[in-house]
Amino acid sequence: MDLWLKTGSFGQLPNNGDNNFAGKQENGISTSGLNHAKEVESVDKLDSDDPDQSNLDISISSVRSHEEVGDSAATETRKRRRKYNSDYIRYGFFWRGTPEAPRPLCLLCHKTLCNESLKPSILKRHLVKQHKESSRKPIEFFQEKCEKHKSHLKEGAPELIEPTVREHVTSESFRAALSIVKSGIGSSLVKPVAKKITKIVLEEKVKYEVENITLSSHTLKKRIAAMDENIKNQLVARLQQSKYFSLQLDEATVSGERTYLQCYVRYVFSGEVHNDFLFCRPLSKNATGETMFNVVDDFIIYNNLDWSQCVSICMDDAHAGTGRWRSLARHVQEIAPFAELTCCCFYHNELIKKSLPSYLITVLDEAARILNSIKERAPSSFVYGTLCDAMGGEHCKLPRHPEISWLLQGNILLRLFELRDEVQILFRKCDDLGDQVHSFQWLLKLAYLSDIINAVNQLKQALRGKGITVFQVQDQVKRTRAKLNMWHEYLDKGDFGPFPSCAEFLVTAEKELDDVAVKAFKDHVQSLCSELGEYFPEPNPCLEWIRNPFEDKKCIEMARNKLSSESFDSLTAMSADAELESLFWQSNLNSFWVKVQHKYPELAEVALRYLLPFPTAYSCEVGLSMLLSLDSETSNPLDLEPLMRLRLSDIEPEISKLVHQRGQCQS
Template structure:
C-alpha cells in the first residue's frame, strides 16, 4: 500500500536580522514582521528577506539607503512616519469605515486616492509623503477595527464587573441558516441610562435554552463578570427563552434567584403588529397585493412612475413590505397612503375590482399607516434612549 506524504506548510520564524529591511516583530504576533515605517504586517508566507527588501525599496525608497543604526534608532525611540499623526489618522479613518459598514478595501481604493487628489489639486502639496504615513490597506483597517473593538469591549466589561445592569437577549437566524445570539446591556453611568451591545455569539448546534445559557455563562466567566450583577433580563416569547423547565430564563433563575424577567417591549409591539383584526388584516393584504402588482412587473413600474410624474407627486415609487423586518410595514403604508389617489387611478382601467376595494378601505389604510408610524417612532425613541 503506497504511503501518501502530506506536504506541510513551512512556518517561518521572525528574525532580528529583518530590522535591516525596516521590519520589527508585530505587537499582536511576535512571529510576524511589521514594517517600522508604515505599520504593515506581513503574513508568514510572505516573510521572505527578498519580499521585505522589495517592500522597503518600493514603498520607502527614501529610507532604502539608510544604515542599520538609523533603523535601530527608529525602533528604540518609537519614531516613524505614521507613529503620530499618520497612525492617528489611520485609526480615525478605520473607525469611519467601520461605522459606514463599507468594505475595508475602500481605504486603498477610494479614500487614499481622494486624499491624494485633494492635496495635489486644492492644497498644491506633494501627497506622496503624507499618503505613505497613513496605512489603510485591507489588513491594516481590519487590524485597527479589531484593536478598537477589543478596547471598547474590555472597557465595558471592566465597568460591568462592579455595576448592576439589565440584560436583553435576542436570537436571530442569518441568511445562511446560522444562529446568532445578541446580548445588550443597560446600566446607569454618570446619572444617565446607557445601552451597549455586549456580545454577538454564534450558536454552533441547537438553540435550546440550555445552549443559550451556556453561551451567556461562558462569556461572563471568561470576562469575570458576576451573574449576580444582572438585575433584570428581557427576551422574546420563544419557548427556548421563557420555558418553565428548559428555557433560558429557568436556568438563569437558578443561577440568579432574584432576577426580574420581562418580555421584550419591541417583541410585544411585534405581536400586536402581527395579530391584526380580520378587517385590518384584509386591508393590509389588499395593500400588499396592489404594491406587488405594480412592483413585480417592469412595465407596470415604469407606467406608474410616469403617472406619478404627471400627477406631480412627491414620490415616484412604492416601497415593498418585508415580512422578516416587520417595521418596514410603517414605511410601506406611509408611502402607499401618500400615493393613494395615484394608485387608485392606476388600477381604474386595468383592475376595477382592486380599485373599488382600495376606495372602500381608504380609512382603514390611513389608520394602519398611523399605527405603524407610531410603532416606528417608539422604536426610534428606544434606540436613542
C-alpha cells in the same frame, strides 16, 4: 631637536629668557610655527630605512592628535550653552535635559527644540505659528500647564514628548479605519480621494505623506480587530467595577437563514447609567434554550464577570412564552436566583399585529402584494414613475417589503394611500388586486390602518433613546391610552376627526359610511387600548417615591410597608434635604440615584434595581437594523460582532494606547 630625537616627543624646553616659544613672532608669523616646520622638514629628509623611522612616524601622529584635541577643546570652550529663563514660560516653554545644557520643551505640543533655540524670538515664533489660538493666552494659562507637567513627572510617568511621524501615521490609520466602519464607506474610495484633495489643495509632497497611511483590506481588518478588543476590554473593566448590571437578549433571524443571539448590557459607571452592546453570536437553527444560555454564560465566565451582579435579564415578549426561552430563564434562575426576568416592554410590530382583526390583516397582505407587484416588474415600475411625474405625485418610489411586519413601520401604508390614484391607473380591473385598489371599503380600511399605525409610531418615537426610564414609558403609554379612549368616543358619534386620512378620503369620495365599518373600527381601537394595558401594566404605587422622593409625601407614606424601618427613616430624611433636592432637579433620574449611593446605600440599591432593567427594546431594534445591513456586506458570521461593536458602542477606542502597544511589539 636633539631632545625630540632622543625622547621621541616634544617636551617643555627650559625657558632661559632668551627663547620664548609662545610669544615671539617675525613678520606676523609665529616663531614656534617656523621652528616646527623646519623640524618636520628635516625629519622628512631622513633615510626611509633608518631604524628609528617607525618611532618618528609615531611621534608625528602623536603631535597631530594633540593638536586636534587642542583645537576641539578650544572650539568647545568657544561654544556658548544657553540657559533657561523663567520668563520663557510666557511663550509656553519649559525645559528638559540637564541644567548645564537645557533644551526648550513646548508645553502645548510637547515638541523639544535644540539648545540654540533658547531665544525669545524663536520661542515666540513657534508659539505664534504653531499655536496661534493660544498665542494670546495669559501667562497663568502656561503656568498651569507647567505645573501639570511637573506633577506628571513626579508621579513617575514617562516624559511627554512629541510623537514620531510613524506614530502619527499609525494613529491616523486607526482613525480612518474607525471612520470607515462607522460610515460604511469603502476603504478603496477614501485613500484615493484624500490623495487627490491633498495634491490639489496643499502641495505635491503632502500626497506622499498620505500614501504612508495604509488602508489595505488586510490592514483594515487588523485595525478593526485591535479596536474591537480594546473597546471590549474597556467595557469588561467597567462591568467589573459596576455593582449591578442588567442584560437584554434578542434572537434575530437574517435572510431567513442565519440566526444570531444579540446581547446588550445596562450598567453603572462614572456616576451614570450606560447602555452598550455586549456581543452578537451566531446560533444554529435548532438551538435550544440551554444552548443560548451557554453562549451567555461562556462570555460571563471568560471575562471574569459575576452572575451575582446581574439584577435583570430582559427578553422579547413575543418569544418569552416559547419553550426555548423558558428553558433559558430556568437556567438563569439556577445560577442567578436574584436576577429578575422581564420582557421587552415595546415591540410595536407585535403589538399592532396582536390587536388586528382578520379583515385588517387581509388588507395588509394585499397591500404587500401590490407593492411587490409594482417593484418586481420593470415595466410596471417604469410606468408608475412616469405616472407620478405626470400627475404631480408627492412620492415617485415605493419600497419593496415582502413581509407584513415591515408595512407596520414608518409611513409605508400612508404613502401607498396617498398614491392611490396612480396605482388605480396602473392596475386595471383585471385581477383581484385591481378590484381591491378600486374598492371604496378597501381604501377606507387602508386609510384607517395608516392613521392607527401613525399613532403607534408616535409612541415609538417618544420612547426612542438609551436614557429612557420605566416611568417615562408608563407616562407615554398612559397618554396614548387616553388618546385611544377619546378616539373611541369620536367614533361613537360618527366623527373621523382624529383620523386625518379617513376624514380626507370620505370628503373626496363623497360616499356614506355604513355602521358595520364604524363598529369594526371601534372594536379595534378598544382592543388596541387593552393590549397596551397588558404590555404596560400600571406602576406599583409603593415605588413611586423612586420617581420623585421630594414632591409627593403620599408616595413616601405608601412605601412604609415595603421598606425596612431604617430605610423608611432614610427616605424621610432625604425628602427634607434641600441640597439633594437641588441635585435631583439638576440631574436625570438614573444619575441622581447613582450619586446618592454613598449617603443612602439601601435606598439607592432598591431604586437602581428597579431602574436598571431595560424598559424598551430600542437597543435590539437598532441592533437588528445594523445586523441586516452588515450581513449583506460580509460573508463570515464571525466578522459581524467587531463591526457591530465599533458602530453601536459609545466607548471610544484608545488609539494612542494601541499605537504604543504596536510600537513595542515591533521593537
